[in-house]
Amino acid sequence: MTITSKGRLTLSVAAFATIAAGACAEPSEELIAAARAEGMLTTIALPHSWCGYGEVIQAFKDKYGIEVNELNPNAGSADELEAVKANRGNTGPQAPDVLDVGLSFGPTAKEQGLLQPYKVSTWDSIPADAKDDEGYWYGDYYGVLGFAVNNDIFPDAPQSFAELKDGQFANSVALQGDPRTGNSVMMAVYAAGIAEGGEPGADALNKGIAFFKELKESGNYVPVNGSAQNIAQGTTPIYFDWDYNLLAMRDKLDGNPPVSVVVPTDAVIAGVYVQAISAHAPHPNAAKLWMEYLYSDEGQLGWLKGYCHPIRFNDMAERGVIPQELLDNLPPAENYARAIFPTLPEQSEAKDAVAANWGSEMGVQ
Template identity: 30%
Template sequence: MKNKLMLFVATMLLFVAQTALAFDGAELYPGEKALYEKAAEEGMVVSFDTGPTWANWGTMFKRFKARYPEVEMAYNDLGSGATVVALEKARRRPQADTAYYFGASAIDAANKGLLTGFEPVNYEKLPDVYRDKEGRWFIVHQLTIAFLVNKKLVNTVPQSWADLKKPEYKNAIVYLDPRSTGQGQVLSFAANYGNGGDMSSVLPGMEYLAELHKAGNVMRVEGTTPYAKFLKGEIPIWIGYENDGLKAKYKDGMGDDIAVVIPREATVAAPYAISMVKDGPNPNAARLWLNFIMTDAGQTTFAEGFVRPSVPGIKLPADIAERFPETPQLRPLDLHKAAGLKSEIDSAWTRLVLGK
């Protein structure tokens, strides 16, 4: 009788545990509930470099926790390069389960043997240059180069790279130094594609920027983000990231005073990647987290934070979708080739723009 009672109690406890783990509604992908049960046994996922104020990670955390209450979320905000350094220092006893960074840093981490392969939900939909062949990293969102135009200071909003060369934009343009900033490097490739170039050489883009300077249309080149200066009305046209423009428009008060323009000829986007860390302490929780980020729900969360999802064809709510016009002119940035062209950007810009 005692054994039967113990068996009954054990069965009920198992039932209660399974009930507590279950979430309402259909699975986001096949096997989600089974993976959640394994992740719940680990109880935590440690996510490196996902600062809550950047790219809407804070909301992503809340939604993940609401769906998977038995898995705690721990994170830090290190910066891309510092994240790779931290992973390397902890190689023998990894602390992180996942790591997020600019795509070039993901390649660096993979080359150092710090990552393990995992192909999440929607992995196969990504452009080839947005995913590692071994699944060691994949792009989760992108920051698209755009013209951010203060309409109080500019009468006619430019629509193309060619437009920016017009005399009416004299002393109006600001952009970031391509030698020392990631945004400046990405801008170089956007200008390059916009002026007939490709990933074999950045010379067309560098010659174009030199033309803007020679025409007197460049107000200055910045070494750090001029977002605050732009909000204050100190910059007529900033060639920067689309997400900063959308943030200024919808969150920081500029409203209809700003135009966010994807240049007509071509643009590129800065790809941001995430990875599963090799020998991380909570592998099932890591897989659950990475899958969630790449579902439609996760990708929509990025869009709500003003950054473009990486997965093509995600169906966004109408009010969010209208922020992101179709961009057939967007060229996915090949990070391997981009890294190989960094020295050419530095030398060509210095020679053509600074005359040194």
């Protein structure tokens, strides 16, 4: 996957929708009518601060007049698949229509018969290595793993995984949750393993577990979920997440306290998330319309506004439809130029390794 700066134009955010409308096919009137007849879309695991989803959801509602029922915004990828399984045959409000999961969860969900195929009208501009050939799942956006630092507590923010072992960071370093249930947390452990010299796959994940076990034994690791509230209060003054989530959190805190967002110098790990429609979606047409919106230029730019690199970034950059102001808000391009994109087999190995070893090594259930 490559990042390009070709074709940049200086445009206002308000202007991009006009350009986008001419660049990509609109969904059919038949699909729009069928989705409106269903009247609702049920999402899951979409926090409003994640990737700009708050504005993206509102824009979809405003454009099509369809109610969006939002389930468990803080769920992890594994929770999403369980929600589909638990609601087979349920047409009520607890059955999700669409999923947004880590890359490795896409093939798993397909194998388990949890997804239905659908190819959006912009299908050809989605990179081939980021989509299922049959349309069961496809990449939506990506970012890189980083950590946030409360600068009131640590004015000189550490810049690497290695530095986090220093005694000055006692009772300071946290993960966002349990790496066995959340893709972003698993990838933080994976990145630590790469920094420790691990080979891609299970070896990196196991070396990452060893890294966090060492932090726990030295007293640097805090067994509390990292969050905006906890970083502000100093409970978890350093915690890991995707760069786009950390940047949105930094903006929300607005300097109270000041926060640095660091992409570690010793491991730049990128993560692709994928979008899919549940095989048991109660509102299949609304789900398809949602997908069409997300993969339109307008939807992709909504994610970019939330600091995520949309999967069609290169296509839109080459056509010159990305506002310069959105590009200027992103982290430095070199952060992405150094990024490693773990493959599906490597992520699958990592999932197996974290499930097998995290609990026993870290002393947790």
